[in-house]
Amino acid sequence: MLHAITNIQYEDLAVSSGIFILKLIVIFIIYSIVKKVGHSIIHTAFNNFAKRNEMSKYRAKTLETLMNSIFAYTLIFIVFVAVFGLFGLDIRGLLAGAGIVGLAIGFGAKDLVSDIVTGFFILLEKQIDVGDYITTGSFSGIVEEVELRTTRVRGFDGTLHYIPNRLITSVSNHSRGNMRALVDIQIPSSPEVENALEIIKEECQKLANKIPHLLEEPKVLVVQSGDSDDLSLRILAKTENLKKWSVENALYDRLKRRLKEEGIEIPEKSSEDHPDVDFEV
The missing domain is CATH 2.30.30.60 (SH3 type barrels.)
Structure with a gap:
């Protein structure tokens, strides 16, 4: 036993281990460089497509995300093959075995396959x-x-x-084509309630060219009539895609301010009915 240990060429073992570790480091350095360059090329390519109007910027962003995902999975697979090759494993046998194993687990991974097919x-x-x-x-x-x-x-x-x-x-x-802004305003009973409708119509005419992303003059509708003297109004307007929330906020705030100037107070909108959001991607 002692004789076998003394026969170990520690110097050769250290050199071999060092070379093996160095190869691993080189593989992962190459992986990092290729990954960064690949993502950069994909990003630049789809940006150019969008700039040349060959596709919309949103479509370009969608396909860029998908291509980055495919590229990352492919690169990881290549790295695994390279690492297994360092251990002296037969890559062809490994791939054949992976195929058999993949077929075996494929029945259990049908949801994964369904996700990918549906995504495409x-x-x-x-x-x-x-x-x-x-x-x-x-x-x-x-x-x-x-x-x-x-x-x-x-x-x-x-x-x-x-x-x-x-x-x-x-x-x-909801983003294919223009969107519709909708603002409901409840006018409490007051001596000026009969004038409120005319005030709001007049203000909507003024706001048609003042509110960004508004495509037409807002329309004012009476949506309900109850036993009280309260006036229920609904303001409708066509807006640019994804700008309905900012237009709704602007309409509500400006109409509320104008009514307040006329001595008419209206209830506050809840955050759910009057969200303060305006998405940009």
């Missing part, structure tokens, strides 16, 4: 893009990323929802 169809059919305001299932918000397995949606309360693509069976996309 979502992108192929252009159902959603990064920056779109969507509703799917019980989730509503702005799409931040569309990846191979999941779609990330930022809710209006700031929550980031990770939704498996297979669960996106139906989508309501």
Whole structure:
């Protein structure tokens, strides 16, 4: 036993170990460089597509996210193959074994496969893009990323929802075309209640060219009539995509200020009915 130990060439072992570690370091340095350069190339390419108007900036951002995801998975696989090669393993046998194992676990990973396939169809059919305001299932918000397995949606309360693509069976996309701003105002009973409607109509005509992202003159409707003398009004206006919230805020604030100048107070809007959000991607 002692003789076997003394026969170990410690110097050769140290050199071999050092070379092995050096190769590992080189592999991971190359991996880091290729990853950074690859992401940069993908980002530049899709930015150029958007600048040349070959696709919208939101579509470009969506496809850029997907390509980054595919590139990252491919690069990780190549690194694993290279590392296994350092151990002297037969790569062909490894890939054959991986195929068998993959087939065996494929039945248990059908949800993963379903996520990927559904994700490709979502992108192929252009159902959603990064920056779109969507509703799917019980989730509503702005799409931040569309990846191979999941779609990330930022809710209006700031929550980031990770939704498996297979669960996106139906989508309501609110961002295709213009949007509609809606403001409800309850005018309390007062001696001036009959004039409130005319005041609001006059103010809406003035605001048509003053509020950014407003595409037409707001329309004023009487939406209900009760036993009291209160006046219930609904203001409707067409806005640019994803600008409905800022327009609603501006309409409400300016109408409230004008009515206050005329001596008419209106109730405060709740944060849920009157959200202070204006998304930019």
